[in-house]
């Protein structure tokens with residue numbers, strides 16, 4: 001990555017690094033406290049493992065990372081910077097296989113967006129739509145969260161800003177019927193991508209599952225392969241609870257990838273690494289704020305270095 005040639009990418013790095021600062025400063029301070037003028041021994045490694053678990057990297061990942069460091073540097077003096085560089089490299093390796101943006105392979109490519117209320121589905125759809133428009137793609141949005149009038153209005157605002165049609169129904173309208181209409185409209189428009197918002201009422205799990213499955217069933221009447229992607233939006237501030245949400249939604253509907261939001265509002269940003277190691281699901285995008293510029297495709301190295309509070313690779 002050349003910083004001078006890619007001001008756009010550098011701008012994003014700054015945003016991501018700032019967004020992750022609550023997580024990274026805690027990790028960096030912890031590492032600084034553990035490794036200043038101390039050899040890498042069993043005690044320091046133990047402390048490091050605890051620190052990584054506290055940053056929500058997960059027990060298995062923390063173990064793997066600490067084990068790698070033990071193998072390479074046991075008995076030697078290491079600086080906090082060396083430890084962070086080492087961890088950033090190893091974390092990037094874990095994240096590499098899951099760092100994949102949504103590939104628009106069909107026309108229209110149908111993307112179903114699921115997740116609990118408040119996780120950031122509607123906002124993420126608005127941001128994705130904006131990003132795709134900026135790439136010159138034709139986008140249609142379906143306001144499938146028909147339970148909350150505010151959700152429809154919120155999408156319409158994003159749609160207007162991005163210049164993207166938003167298909168909405170009357171409050172309480174059948175979400176599956178709306179998805180069906182939206183796919184027909186997207187086809188008629190020659191759209192590249194149709195994004196479908198959904199309700200996230202996990203308090204009525206059976207009802208939500210039925211609704212999501214019905215949407216999928218109805219879409220398949222028009223296109224047997226639809227939806228081509230099902231994005232689970234996860235709020236990073238919930239930390240380890242994100243694991244449970246992945247399990248629940250995987251059972252309800254075939255999740256093909258994740259979008260992580262609110263990394264700016266948490267010290268639990270390490271959960272992305274734990275999820276990558278545990279589920280191996282693609283991480284399509286990460287969000288670090290409420291504006292359209294705050295969501296971007298997930299980049300393993302950039303994320304890993306930001307998480308460790310390090311500058312981009314020169």
Ligand SMILES: Nc1nc2c(ncn2[C@@H]2O[C@H](COP(=O)(O)OP(=O)(O)O)[C@@H](O)[C@H]2O)c(=O)[nH]1
Pocket residue numbers: 115116117118119120121122123124200233260261262263264265286287288289290294
């Ligand atoms: N700080 C921050 N806030 C976010 C992010 N993504 C979404 N939000 C906010 O989270 C709240 C819920 O988002 P919304 O899209 O309505 O969630 P939904 O219920 O899943 O559709 C809104 O206030 C959003 O502005 C993010 O990446 N960072």
Ligand SMILES: [Mg+2]
Pocket residue numbers: 121122123145151
């Ligand atoms: Mg919503």
